[in-house]
Structures are given as structure tokens and as C-alpha cells.
Amino acid sequence: MVKLKFKKENEGLFIMETTLEKEVSVILDYIVQVQNGRLKVERLCYEIGELGKHGISLPPNMQGLTDEQVSELKLKDEWQEKCVPSGGTRHSKDDIGRRSGIAPLENMQKVLNDTVEEAKQKVSKKHFENNKVLTNEDVKDSLAILRGAVTIVYPMGLPPHDPIQQEFENNEDISGTQMAKEVLEGDKIALWYCGKEMTPTDKPLSHFLGKNEKTTVIIKLSKKGHGCPAREPVVSEQEQKLMMAHAYRRQEELKKLAENDDAEYLSSPWADPGALKQQLHGVSNIKWR
Missing domain, CATH: 1.20.5 (Single alpha-helices involved in coiled-coils or other helix-helix interfaces)
Incomplete structure (x- = not known):
């Protein structure tokens, strides 16, 4: 098995083990799948942390409004009565006005926070530093335990407009955000090894890496048409x-x-x-x- 260490702009992404018989196009699809899955886990971890602090997300037409503005416009969040956390609620106002401020109790918040930490560890970037492989199964496991924790705390589910629910249903809209810039698109990525672009992508890895399966190589990602990425520094x-x-x-x-x-x-x-x-x-x- 050859070990591939993927980097983007000198930042370690993750490590993969495969065989030299795999085509570059297959490797490229796998990179997109794992990295975008990891980014989804990171977004979910943040939002679930906010869910534990301030409760479910407000409808889009109520977000950012003060209590006086909500009363004046006679707006009401009908989902607050449907999506009630297990065990009871407590008041914890969201200063930026994204969430309802009706949060789960501390013991249920701990369930969410503990699961978030576990999910983060499964897809941590420290795996790259520790020379540990990250697989698509690790990403799926992280998503599964996050979904399970949310279901435990909110057995009636979340509103369809809640970012967490949208992430679970793959309906998230992150366009215009900094997070959107980190998402990979397979048709816009080029892979580079030893200063040479790995094209055509229908060739197997052995065409570029040689025949030695027991080796570790660094493969860099860049946008197509942007030329060769910067070389590795001589010293760390x-x-x-x-x-x-x-x-x-x-x-x-x-x-x-x-x-x-x-x-x-x-x-x-x-x-x-x-x-x-x-x-x-x-x-x-x-x-x-």
C-alpha cells in the first residue's frame, strides 16, 4: 500500500492509503469526498455547539431582530412549540439574534458538547501531523454520531430552516461565506507530484509515482491553471x-x-x-x- 499525504498551500489535509493501480481520477474524487465531508463535520460541530447554547434557529424573517421589532411586526416562531428539547428548557439569549434563546438543560447540552468533541477528534487535522490515515468511514462515523446526539436532545427534530437540519439533508447554502472558499470542486483541482501535474487523470498512480508500493509521497492540490504549487521548505x-x-x-x-x-x-x-x-x-x- 502506498501512502499519499495531501497538502494544499503547505497545509496538511489528510493521509490516504491506496494501491498504485488506482487511477488519478478516482483519487481526486476521494479527496473531494473526504475533505468536503470533513468541512461539513466542522460546520456541524460549530452549529451544534450554538444549538446547545441558544436553542433552535429562528426563521429567516426573525433573525437579527430585537424583541420590540418582533412584537411590532407581530412575528411568531411556530417551531418553538414543536421542537422542544428533552428534559426541559432554559433561557439563554443569543446576542446576534440567530437562535431562539430557549436552550436545552445543562445535561443535554453536555451530550451535544461531548459528541462534538468526539466528532472533531475523528476528523482532526492532527492526524496528518501524527502520520495517521483519515478515511471516508471516519467522516461518516462523525456525521452519524452528530445526528444521533441531536436526535437524543431534540427527538421531535429541528426546523427545516435550521442550518443543522439543512446540513443533515445536504441542503446547506454556504455561498458567499468564507467556508464556501474551502470547499473543493473536482473539476477545478489539479494534483501535483514533484513539480509535475498528474495528468491525464485516467492514468494509474504508478504512471507518476513508479512501481514501489511501500512508499510515502506528498501530493499537492492547486486550482487548475494556477501553475505549480510552491516547493516544500528545506527545513520545517x-x-x-x-x-x-x-x-x-x-x-x-x-x-x-x-x-x-x-x-x-x-x-x-x-x-x-x-x-x-x-x-x-x-x-x-x-x-x-
């Missing part, structure tokens, strides 16, 4: 920090040596003309208190 960021720290310490030592007086040696024990006499008389180590 951690090694660079260590080198800079060493250079700084050396510089400080040289400064101290330059500031020392040429006659400083006179205060050294070996330069004392009476040192031998004191040592013979046994009074060389006398200290005054």
Missing part, C-alpha cells in the same frame, strides 16, 4: 524556530564577551598572587557571614 517550521533560538543565544553570548573588560581576569582565583599561600595555610575557602 519547528526546525526553523530551533535554529533561530540557537542563533539568538549565540548572539547574546557574543555580546557579553564583547562587553567584558580585558582586566576581568584579575578577579579570577587563578590570578590571585596570594592564592597558593592561602591554600597552604588552609584559609582559601573562608567565607564571612
Whole structure:
């Protein structure tokens, strides 16, 4: 099995294990599927955290309005009576006015928060640093446990306009947001290995990587038509920090040596003309208190 380490703009994405017989087009589809699935998990983790804090999402026509404006316009959220969390509710106002402010109790909030942390760990970017493989099954498991936790806390379901429900139904609309820029599109991505673009994509990996299955390679992602991505730095960021720290310490030592007086040696024990006499008389180590 060959190990592929995918990077985008020097940022590690995830690691995949496969065979050299796989076509590049298949690998490309897998990259899009796993990375976009991970981004979905990250979006869900954020929204579920907000769900635990402030309850379900308000209808779009009520979001951002003050209580006075809602009363004046005679608006009412009919979903608040339908989507009630298990065990009861508590009031926790959402300052930005996206959610109802009727939140689940602390024990149910803990269920959501614990599940969010578990899901984050399953798709964490630290897997790349730890040389651990991330699979599409890990992404699916994360989505499954998030859905299960929401169902436990809100057995009657969530409103159709709630971002969490839209994510579960793959109806989310993130256009115009920063998150939309991170989503990968298979027809707009180019894969690069050793400064060469892996085209045509109907070729197997062995056409570009050779015949050795027991190897690890770095494959970089870039937008089509944007040319070759930047090369890997000669030293890692951690090694660079260590080198800079060493250079700084050396510089400080040289400064101290330059500031020392040429006659400083006179205060050294070996330069004392009476040192031998004191040592013979046994009074060389006398200290005054």
C-alpha cells in the first residue's frame, strides 16, 4: 500500500492509503469526498455547539431582530412549540439574534458538547501531523454520531430552516461565506507530484509515482491553471524556530564577551598572587557571614 499525504498551500489535509493501480481520477474524487465531508463535520460541530447554547434557529424573517421589532411586526416562531428539547428548557439569549434563546438543560447540552468533541477528534487535522490515515468511514462515523446526539436532545427534530437540519439533508447554502472558499470542486483541482501535474487523470498512480508500493509521497492540490504549487521548505517550521533560538543565544553570548573588560581576569582565583599561600595555610575557602 502506498501512502499519499495531501497538502494544499503547505497545509496538511489528510493521509490516504491506496494501491498504485488506482487511477488519478478516482483519487481526486476521494479527496473531494473526504475533505468536503470533513468541512461539513466542522460546520456541524460549530452549529451544534450554538444549538446547545441558544436553542433552535429562528426563521429567516426573525433573525437579527430585537424583541420590540418582533412584537411590532407581530412575528411568531411556530417551531418553538414543536421542537422542544428533552428534559426541559432554559433561557439563554443569543446576542446576534440567530437562535431562539430557549436552550436545552445543562445535561443535554453536555451530550451535544461531548459528541462534538468526539466528532472533531475523528476528523482532526492532527492526524496528518501524527502520520495517521483519515478515511471516508471516519467522516461518516462523525456525521452519524452528530445526528444521533441531536436526535437524543431534540427527538421531535429541528426546523427545516435550521442550518443543522439543512446540513443533515445536504441542503446547506454556504455561498458567499468564507467556508464556501474551502470547499473543493473536482473539476477545478489539479494534483501535483514533484513539480509535475498528474495528468491525464485516467492514468494509474504508478504512471507518476513508479512501481514501489511501500512508499510515502506528498501530493499537492492547486486550482487548475494556477501553475505549480510552491516547493516544500528545506527545513520545517519547528526546525526553523530551533535554529533561530540557537542563533539568538549565540548572539547574546557574543555580546557579553564583547562587553567584558580585558582586566576581568584579575578577579579570577587563578590570578590571585596570594592564592597558593592561602591554600597552604588552609584559609582559601573562608567565607564571612
